[in-house]
Amino acid sequence: MSEGNELVRLIRPRALPATKMIVEANEAECAALAKRFGVTAIHSLGAEVDFGNRDEAVLVDGILTATIEQPCAVTRESLTYEVTEPFSLRFVPAGQTPEYEEDEEFELTEEELDEVEYEGDSFDLGEAIAQTLGLAIDPYREGPDADAVRKETGIQSDEASQPSGPLAEALAALKKG
Secondary structure, eight states: OOTTOSSOOEEOGGGOOSSOEEEEOOHHHHHHHHHHHTOSEEEEEEEEEEEEEETTEEEEEEEEEEEEEEEOTTTOOEEEEEEEEEEEEEEEETTOSOOOOTTOOOOOOHHHHTEEEEOTTOEEHHHHHHHHHHHHOOTTOOOTTHHHHHHHHTOOOTTTTSOOSHHHHHHHHHHHO
């Protein structure tokens, strides 16, 4: 299951850590993750994690912190920023989640939204942390000079290109309600 992952931290549900677990990515892991997610660099990546049990599931609550470097979406100048992302995951043995038919409509509960199946006697917390980081990276992040460059080159922002007027306001009100 963990073969080829950049950040492997195997956890055995039968031997969960009794205290908070600290996960820190080393330099090679950060470099591999930066390549995977298409950013210039990941200068640091860590997570503080608490474990719990409910039925057959392992509940994981944590906070991910990272320092990301990537080009500005407008100027392409390098920018570095901090990410702090809380996460809650539920690891369940394979076959414990309900199967749905392809065309069947269903609603996921809050717990099922971040449910991760695993096989065998362990799950890869590191890959779950890596995926949480991937979702936290903003591929369209803008630096401090983005607005000036837009103005200089005549590029309109998404907000400026939105329709305005009474009809647009009515449509916006309908979307909110």
